[in-house]
Amino acid sequence: MGKISKPMSSPIITQAPPGLQGEGFFATSLDKAVGLARANSIWPLPFATSCCGIEFMATMAANYDMARFGSERLSFSPRQADLLMVMGTIAKKMGPVVRQVYLQMAEPRWVIAVGACASSGGIFDTYSVLQGIDKVVPVDVYVPGCPPRPEQILDGITKIQELVKNESLRRRNSPEYQALMASYGIQ
Amino acid sequence: MAQLSNGHLLNAIQDKFGNAILGAEEPNGLLTLNVNPEKLLELVRFLYNHEEFRFQFLTDICGAHFPDQKGAELASIYHLHSLENNIRIRIKCFLSADHPFVDSLTPLFAAANWQERETFDFYGIIFNGHPNLKRILNVDEMDYHPLRKEYPLEDQTRTDKNDSYFGR
Numbered sequence: 001m002g003k004i005s006k007p008m009s010s011p012i013i014t015q016a017p018p019g020l021q022g023e024g025f026f027a028t029s030l031d032k033a034v035g036l037a038r039a040n041s042i043w044p045l046p047f048a049t050s051c052c053g054i055e056f057m058a059t060m061a062a063n064y065d066m067a068r069f070g071s072e073r074l075s076f077s078p079r080q081a082d083l084l085m086v087m088g089t090i091a092k093k094m095g096p097v098v099r100q101v102y103l104q105m106a107e108p109r110w111v112i113a114v115g116a117c118a119s120s121g122g123i124f125d126t127y128s129v130l131q132g133i134d135k136v137v138p139v140d141v142y143v144p145g146c147p148p149r150p151e152q153i154l155d156g157i158t159k160i161q162e163l164v165k166n167e168s169l170r171r172r173n174s175p176e177y178q179a180l181m182a183s184y185g186i187q
Numbered sequence: 188m189a190q191l192s193n194g195h196l197l198n199a200i201q202d203k204f205g206n207a208i209l210g211a212e213e214p215n216g217l218l219t220l221n222v223n224p225e226k227l228l229e230l231v232r233f234l235y236n237h238e239e240f241r242f243q244f245l246t247d248i249c250g251a252h253f254p255d256q257k258g259a260e261l262a263s264i265y266h267l268h269s270l271e272n273n274i275r276i277r278i279k280c281f282l283s284a285d286h287p288f289v290d291s292l293t294p295l296f297a298a299a300n301w302q303e304r305e306t307f308d309f310y311g312i313i314f315n316g317h318p319n320l321k322r323i324l325n326v327d328e329m330d331y332h333p334l335r336k337e338y339p340l341e342d343q344t345r346t347d348k349n350d351s352y353f354g355r
Binding site for chain 1: 324325326329333338339340341342344345346347348
Protein backbone atom coordinates (compact mmCIF):
# COMPACT_ATOMS: atom_id res chain seq x y z
CA MET A 1 0.00 0.00 0.00
CA GLY A 2 1.77 3.04 -1.24
CA LYS A 3 1.30 6.44 0.29
CA ILE A 4 -0.18 9.02 -1.96
CA SER A 5 1.28 12.39 -1.31
CA LYS A 6 -0.34 15.46 -2.65
CA PRO A 7 1.92 17.67 -4.70
CA MET A 8 2.69 20.73 -2.60
CA SER A 9 1.54 23.98 -4.05
CA SER A 10 4.20 26.64 -3.90
CA PRO A 11 4.03 28.37 -0.49
CA ILE A 12 2.79 31.91 -0.49
CA ILE A 13 4.83 34.36 1.49
CA THR A 14 2.30 36.46 3.32
CA GLN A 15 2.79 40.19 3.08
CA ALA A 16 5.69 39.67 0.71
CA PRO A 17 7.06 42.69 -1.09
CA PRO A 18 6.51 42.79 -4.86
CA GLY A 19 8.86 40.41 -6.61
CA LEU A 20 9.19 37.45 -8.88
CA GLN A 21 7.85 34.23 -7.43
CA GLY A 22 7.90 30.68 -8.73
CA GLU A 23 8.48 27.06 -7.76
CA GLY A 24 11.06 27.23 -4.98
CA PHE A 25 12.26 30.75 -5.47
CA PHE A 26 11.36 34.32 -4.76
CA ALA A 27 13.26 37.23 -6.17
CA THR A 28 13.00 40.82 -5.05
CA SER A 29 15.32 43.74 -4.45
CA LEU A 30 17.87 43.59 -1.61
CA ASP A 31 16.21 46.61 0.07
CA LYS A 32 12.92 44.76 0.29
CA ALA A 33 14.43 41.46 1.43
CA VAL A 34 16.42 43.15 4.19
CA GLY A 35 13.41 45.24 5.15
CA LEU A 36 11.29 42.10 5.41
CA ALA A 37 13.86 40.43 7.66
CA ARG A 38 14.33 43.50 9.84
CA ALA A 39 10.65 44.24 10.20
CA ASN A 40 9.88 40.76 11.45
CA SER A 41 12.65 40.57 14.02
CA ILE A 42 12.65 43.94 15.71
CA TRP A 43 14.41 43.83 19.06
CA PRO A 44 12.77 46.36 21.33
CA LEU A 45 14.42 48.09 24.26
CA PRO A 46 11.65 48.83 26.78
CA PHE A 47 12.18 52.09 28.64
CA ALA A 48 9.22 51.80 30.98
CA THR A 49 8.75 54.35 33.74
CA SER A 50 5.08 54.12 34.70
CA CYS A 51 1.62 52.75 33.93
CA CYS A 52 2.21 52.52 30.17
CA GLY A 53 4.98 50.09 31.09
CA ILE A 54 2.37 47.90 32.80
CA GLU A 55 0.32 47.89 29.58
CA PHE A 56 3.49 46.95 27.74
CA MET A 57 3.93 43.97 30.07
CA ALA A 58 0.44 42.83 29.08
CA THR A 59 1.42 43.36 25.44
CA MET A 60 4.38 41.05 25.90
CA ALA A 61 2.42 38.41 27.82
CA ALA A 62 0.40 35.50 26.46
CA ASN A 63 -2.93 37.22 25.67
CA TYR A 64 -1.61 39.86 23.31
CA ASP A 65 1.76 38.24 22.64
CA MET A 66 4.02 40.64 20.83
CA ALA A 67 6.06 37.57 19.80
CA ARG A 68 3.54 37.09 17.00
CA PHE A 69 5.12 40.11 15.35
CA GLY A 70 8.67 38.86 15.78
CA SER A 71 9.46 41.12 18.72
CA GLU A 72 9.62 38.66 21.61
CA ARG A 73 13.30 39.20 22.17
CA LEU A 74 13.62 42.24 24.41
CA SER A 75 17.04 43.74 24.39
CA PHE A 76 18.01 45.37 27.64
CA SER A 77 21.29 46.40 26.09
CA PRO A 78 20.93 49.40 23.77
CA ARG A 79 23.78 48.01 21.64
CA GLN A 80 21.64 45.17 20.31
CA ALA A 81 18.32 47.00 20.22
CA ASP A 82 16.53 48.21 17.09
CA LEU A 83 13.56 49.94 18.63
CA LEU A 84 13.51 52.21 21.67
CA MET A 85 10.08 52.00 23.31
CA VAL A 86 9.62 54.88 25.74
CA MET A 87 6.61 54.19 27.92
CA GLY A 88 5.65 56.57 30.67
CA THR A 89 6.36 59.96 32.16
CA ILE A 90 9.89 61.17 31.56
CA ALA A 91 10.97 63.69 34.18
CA LYS A 92 13.39 66.36 33.05
CA LYS A 93 16.05 64.66 35.12
CA MET A 94 15.46 61.47 33.12
CA GLY A 95 15.70 63.26 29.75
CA PRO A 96 19.49 62.94 29.40
CA VAL A 97 19.21 59.23 30.25
CA VAL A 98 16.72 58.63 27.40
CA ARG A 99 19.02 60.53 25.10
CA GLN A 100 22.06 58.55 26.17
CA VAL A 101 20.25 55.26 25.64
CA TYR A 102 19.26 56.46 22.17
CA LEU A 103 22.83 57.46 21.36
CA GLN A 104 24.09 54.04 22.45
CA MET A 105 21.80 52.26 20.01
CA ALA A 106 23.34 51.26 16.69
CA GLU A 107 21.79 52.26 13.36
CA PRO A 108 19.26 51.41 12.11
CA ARG A 109 17.21 52.52 15.10
CA TRP A 110 13.63 53.54 15.63
CA VAL A 111 11.78 55.17 18.50
CA ILE A 112 8.18 54.76 19.60
CA ALA A 113 6.60 57.03 22.22
CA VAL A 114 3.90 55.07 24.04
CA GLY A 115 1.24 57.03 25.89
CA ALA A 116 0.35 60.66 26.40
CA CYS A 117 3.25 61.42 28.76
CA ALA A 118 6.00 60.16 26.48
CA SER A 119 4.33 61.86 23.51
CA SER A 120 3.59 65.27 24.99
CA GLY A 121 3.98 65.30 28.76
CA GLY A 122 0.34 64.27 29.14
CA ILE A 123 -1.39 65.57 32.23
CA PHE A 124 1.95 66.51 33.75
CA ASP A 125 2.15 70.06 32.48
CA THR A 126 4.60 71.00 35.18
CA TYR A 127 8.11 72.32 35.71
CA SER A 128 9.61 68.91 36.46
CA VAL A 129 8.35 66.86 33.50
CA LEU A 130 9.76 66.70 29.99
CA GLN A 131 6.99 67.80 27.63
CA GLY A 132 7.35 64.85 25.25
CA ILE A 133 10.45 62.80 24.48
CA ASP A 134 10.68 64.43 21.05
CA LYS A 135 12.31 67.30 22.95
CA VAL A 136 15.44 65.12 23.29
CA VAL A 137 15.27 62.32 20.68
CA PRO A 138 13.53 61.97 17.30
CA VAL A 139 10.36 59.85 17.44
CA ASP A 140 9.02 57.65 14.62
CA VAL A 141 5.61 56.62 15.98
CA TYR A 142 3.43 58.10 18.71
CA VAL A 143 0.87 55.89 20.45
CA PRO A 144 -1.89 57.95 22.11
CA GLY A 145 -3.74 56.89 25.23
CA CYS A 146 -3.48 57.24 28.97
CA PRO A 147 -2.44 54.48 29.13
CA PRO A 148 -3.00 52.94 25.68
CA ARG A 149 -4.44 49.45 25.53
CA PRO A 150 -2.16 46.62 24.38
CA GLU A 151 -3.95 46.61 21.02
CA GLN A 152 -2.86 50.20 20.50
CA ILE A 153 0.74 49.38 21.38
CA LEU A 154 0.63 46.50 18.89
CA ASP A 155 -0.78 48.90 16.32
CA GLY A 156 2.21 51.16 16.98
CA ILE A 157 4.57 48.22 16.53
CA THR A 158 2.99 47.34 13.18
CA LYS A 159 3.33 50.98 12.12
CA ILE A 160 7.03 50.72 12.96
CA GLN A 161 7.19 47.51 10.92
CA GLU A 162 5.72 49.36 7.93
CA LEU A 163 8.41 52.01 8.31
CA VAL A 164 11.14 49.38 8.56
CA LYS A 165 9.90 47.49 5.51
CA ASN A 166 9.60 50.49 3.27
CA GLU A 167 12.66 52.40 4.28
CA SER A 168 15.77 52.72 2.19
CA LEU A 169 18.78 50.81 3.50
CA ARG A 170 20.67 54.06 3.10
CA ARG A 171 18.28 56.02 5.26
CA ARG A 172 20.99 57.41 7.46
CA ASN A 173 22.82 58.81 4.42
CA SER A 174 19.82 60.79 3.28
CA PRO A 175 19.97 64.55 3.73
CA GLU A 176 16.59 64.59 5.52
CA TYR A 177 17.79 62.11 8.10
CA GLN A 178 21.03 63.95 8.62
CA ALA A 179 19.16 67.23 9.00
CA LEU A 180 16.84 65.59 11.55
CA MET A 181 19.78 64.28 13.56
CA ALA A 182 21.52 67.63 13.35
CA SER A 183 18.39 69.31 14.75
CA TYR A 184 18.82 67.16 17.85
CA GLY A 185 22.57 67.79 17.97
CA ILE A 186 23.39 64.18 17.05
CA GLN A 187 25.71 63.43 14.12
CA MET B 188 4.14 56.41 82.97
CA ALA B 189 2.34 59.71 83.12
CA GLN B 190 1.46 61.23 79.78
CA LEU B 191 3.65 64.20 78.95
CA SER B 192 1.32 67.15 78.45
CA ASN B 193 1.70 69.98 75.97
CA GLY B 194 1.36 72.52 78.78
CA HIS B 195 4.21 71.02 80.78
CA LEU B 196 6.33 70.89 77.63
CA LEU B 197 5.57 74.49 76.70
CA ASN B 198 6.33 75.73 80.23
CA ALA B 199 9.69 74.01 80.24
CA ILE B 200 10.56 75.47 76.82
CA GLN B 201 9.43 78.97 77.75
CA ASP B 202 11.40 78.85 81.00
CA LYS B 203 14.51 78.01 79.08
CA PHE B 204 14.09 80.11 75.90
CA GLY B 205 11.66 82.90 76.86
CA ASN B 206 11.84 85.56 74.14
CA ALA B 207 12.93 83.19 71.40
CA ILE B 208 9.45 81.63 71.43
CA LEU B 209 7.45 84.07 69.29
CA GLY B 210 4.17 82.19 69.48
CA ALA B 211 2.57 78.92 70.49
CA GLU B 212 -0.67 77.24 69.52
CA GLU B 213 -2.25 73.81 69.65
CA PRO B 214 -4.10 72.97 66.43
CA ASN B 215 -5.52 69.43 66.68
CA GLY B 216 -3.61 68.92 69.90
CA LEU B 217 -0.22 69.33 68.22
CA LEU B 218 1.94 71.83 70.06
CA THR B 219 3.18 74.29 67.45
CA LEU B 220 5.87 76.84 68.21
CA ASN B 221 6.95 79.85 66.23
CA VAL B 222 10.62 80.19 67.00
CA ASN B 223 13.29 82.78 66.33
CA PRO B 224 15.45 81.11 63.63
CA GLU B 225 18.65 82.00 65.48
CA LYS B 226 17.62 79.86 68.43
CA LEU B 227 16.36 76.89 66.45
CA LEU B 228 19.36 74.61 66.74
CA GLU B 229 19.70 75.35 70.43
CA LEU B 230 16.02 74.56 71.03
CA VAL B 231 16.10 71.31 69.09
CA ARG B 232 19.27 70.27 70.88
CA PHE B 233 17.57 71.01 74.21
CA LEU B 234 14.56 68.88 73.23
CA TYR B 235 16.84 66.12 71.98
CA ASN B 236 19.01 65.92 75.09
CA HIS B 237 16.37 66.66 77.74
CA GLU B 238 16.18 63.65 80.03
CA GLU B 239 12.39 63.66 80.15
CA PHE B 240 11.33 64.89 76.69
CA ARG B 241 13.82 63.08 74.44
CA PHE B 242 12.61 64.29 71.04
CA GLN B 243 15.04 62.12 69.14
CA PHE B 244 13.15 61.38 65.94
CA LEU B 245 12.98 63.93 63.14
CA THR B 246 9.76 63.16 61.26
CA ASP B 247 9.84 65.85 58.63
CA ILE B 248 11.32 69.10 57.44
CA CYS B 249 9.40 71.14 54.94
CA GLY B 250 9.11 74.65 53.60
CA ALA B 251 6.29 77.07 52.93
CA HIS B 252 5.97 80.34 51.07
CA PHE B 253 3.61 83.17 52.03
CA PRO B 254 4.33 85.95 49.54
CA ASP B 255 2.02 88.46 51.29
CA GLN B 256 3.65 88.10 54.66
CA LYS B 257 6.26 90.84 54.25
CA GLY B 258 9.57 90.14 55.97
CA ALA B 259 8.55 86.58 56.85
CA GLU B 260 7.74 85.15 53.45
CA LEU B 261 9.41 81.81 53.89
CA ALA B 262 8.95 79.23 56.59
CA SER B 263 11.02 76.23 57.50
CA ILE B 264 8.93 73.75 59.47
CA TYR B 265 10.13 70.86 61.62
CA HIS B 266 8.20 67.96 63.06
CA LEU B 267 9.84 66.15 65.96
CA HIS B 268 8.65 62.99 67.64
CA SER B 269 9.48 61.72 71.08
CA LEU B 270 9.19 57.97 70.70
CA GLU B 271 9.53 57.42 74.44
CA ASN B 272 6.67 59.76 75.36
CA ASN B 273 4.66 59.22 72.17
CA ILE B 274 4.25 62.96 71.67
CA ARG B 275 4.95 65.23 68.74
CA ILE B 276 5.91 68.85 68.38
CA ARG B 277 5.99 71.20 65.41
CA ILE B 278 8.46 74.06 65.16
CA LYS B 279 8.16 76.86 62.62
CA CYS B 280 10.86 79.37 61.73
CA PHE B 281 9.79 82.31 59.59
CA LEU B 282 12.47 83.83 57.38
CA SER B 283 12.55 86.81 55.08
CA ALA B 284 12.91 86.06 51.38
CA ASP B 285 15.92 88.40 51.22
CA HIS B 286 17.72 86.61 54.00
CA PRO B 287 16.55 82.98 54.05
CA PHE B 288 19.13 81.56 56.43
CA VAL B 289 18.56 79.07 59.22
CA ASP B 290 20.85 76.64 61.03
CA SER B 291 21.09 73.13 59.71
CA LEU B 292 19.96 70.29 61.97
CA THR B 293 22.50 67.90 60.47
CA PRO B 294 24.76 67.99 63.57
CA LEU B 295 21.87 66.39 65.51
CA PHE B 296 19.99 64.35 62.91
CA ALA B 297 21.68 62.63 59.97
CA ALA B 298 18.19 62.38 58.46
CA ALA B 299 18.05 66.16 58.17
CA ASN B 300 20.61 66.04 55.35
CA TRP B 301 18.32 65.06 52.45
CA GLN B 302 15.26 66.77 53.90
CA GLU B 303 17.08 70.09 54.07
CA ARG B 304 18.39 69.59 50.56
CA GLU B 305 14.82 69.09 49.38
CA THR B 306 13.64 72.23 51.20
CA PHE B 307 16.52 74.14 49.66
CA ASP B 308 15.72 72.74 46.23
CA PHE B 309 12.08 73.83 46.27
CA TYR B 310 12.15 77.00 48.40
CA GLY B 311 15.72 78.26 48.34
CA ILE B 312 16.11 78.25 52.11
CA ILE B 313 19.81 78.18 52.98
CA PHE B 314 20.73 75.85 55.85
CA ASN B 315 23.89 77.10 57.51
CA GLY B 316 26.32 74.31 58.30
CA HIS B 317 24.81 71.78 55.92
CA PRO B 318 27.60 69.56 54.54
CA ASN B 319 26.29 69.26 50.98
CA LEU B 320 23.57 71.79 50.22
CA LYS B 321 22.71 71.21 46.55
CA ARG B 322 19.60 70.23 44.59
CA ILE B 323 18.28 66.76 45.27
CA LEU B 324 15.14 66.22 43.13
CA ASN B 325 15.17 68.81 40.37
CA VAL B 326 17.63 68.98 37.50
CA ASP B 327 20.90 70.65 38.44
CA GLU B 328 20.52 73.22 35.65
CA MET B 329 17.30 74.61 37.13
CA ASP B 330 17.89 78.24 38.04
CA TYR B 331 14.95 78.91 40.38
CA HIS B 332 13.12 77.35 43.31
CA PRO B 333 9.91 76.04 41.78
CA LEU B 334 7.55 75.96 44.77
CA ARG B 335 7.92 79.66 45.42
CA LYS B 336 4.65 81.21 44.42
CA GLU B 337 6.05 83.74 41.94
CA TYR B 338 6.87 80.89 39.53
CA PRO B 339 4.16 79.24 37.42
CA LEU B 340 3.51 75.57 37.94
CA GLU B 341 3.08 74.82 34.24
CA ASP B 342 6.01 74.07 32.01
CA GLN B 343 6.64 76.97 29.67
CA THR B 344 7.97 74.80 26.84
CA ARG B 345 4.65 73.02 26.26
CA THR B 346 3.47 73.42 22.67
CA ASP B 347 0.29 71.36 22.30
CA LYS B 348 -2.09 73.49 24.36
CA ASN B 349 -3.90 76.74 23.65
CA ASP B 350 -2.04 79.10 25.98
CA SER B 351 -5.01 81.39 26.56
CA TYR B 352 -6.82 78.58 28.41
CA PHE B 353 -3.93 77.97 30.75
CA GLY B 354 -2.91 81.42 31.87
CA ARG B 355 0.23 81.67 29.80
